[in-house]
Amino acid sequence: MASPSNLAGKRVLVTGALGFTGQHVIRVLTEAGCDVHDLGNGADGAPVNLLDRSTLQDAVSRIAPHFVVHLAAISFVAHGDAEEIYKVNIVGTRNLLEALAALPVPPENVLLASSANVYGNVGGVLDETAPFAPQNDYAVSKMAMEAMASLWSERLPLTLVRPFNYTGVGQDEKFLIPKIVAHFRKGASVIELGNTDVSRDFYDVRCVADVYARLLAAPGTGQAYNVCSGVEHSLHEVVDMMRRIAGRDIEVRVNPAFVRANEIKSLRGDNARLRQRIGELPAFSLEATLRWMYEAKG
Secondary structure (H helix, E strand, O other): OOOHHHHOOOEEEEEOOOOHHHHHHHHHHHHOOOEEEOOOEOOOOOEOOOOOHHHHHHHHHHHOOOEEEEOOOOOOOOOOOHHHHHHHHHHHHHHHHHHHHOOOOOOOEEEEEOOHHHHOOOOEEEOOOOOOOOOOHHHHHHHHHHHHHHOOOOOOOEEEEEEOEEEOOOOOOOOHHHHHHHHHHOOOOEEEEOOOOOEEEEEEHHHHHHHHHHHHOOOOOOOEEEEOOOOEEEHHHHHHHHHHHHOOOOEEEEOHHHOOOOOOOEEEEOOHHHHHHHOOOOOOOHHHHHHHHHHOOO
């Protein structure tokens, strides 16, 4: 099976390198011996913008990557600026693929981060054949990104990933799990949540980074892979885990504003295709992930 060690000595471009996932992916790739690059700055000293085709092409040409992990995106569902979501997630990705395809020697694999949000508001166990039914602009942008990327499949070796929920140190507190952990770390006596009975598939960003590196080391065939633990936990369970970790209680109040209409009670991903591709997945315990986040400094 493919291993990150197979990437040793290779130049790897990581877009979105400063983001939550990017930092963990860079750690895995660096430990594997990769020569890791981000897009850096253009001639004017400003960070390279995916929407600036000329500057982007110059940066990609300068790096001439052997492999690419494309993480740069507007990833917060409630971002608020739909135009920016579509521009960055679709047009920005197209500009990157165009620049990569123009290289004298194309990359050996280009990993594109999509999202399990493309499946929409459906319950049960979802594999990669589940129909797309996006419910927000972010999910629509990722669905469109996948369709657009398929136009480049004959010119570039692509790998698409559809991650389900994952968390870890460095994730913004506007996301649900970091919010819960932060309330315990700050000694809050009350937390407002939505329906705590719903259960979701949660994963650890360190596992996700490892999976991305292992997929990158395998040939890109245009296939899409669910990236998930395959195990679901309710928010009630998450709060109970945090009570054990912190050794203290917290009052949970249901805020009607946080309760979504027609919310699916149970949802998890099927990772069989992923396991078939890269072998057994990293060991995962949500309680261990929560403890890591709770005990993290800073």
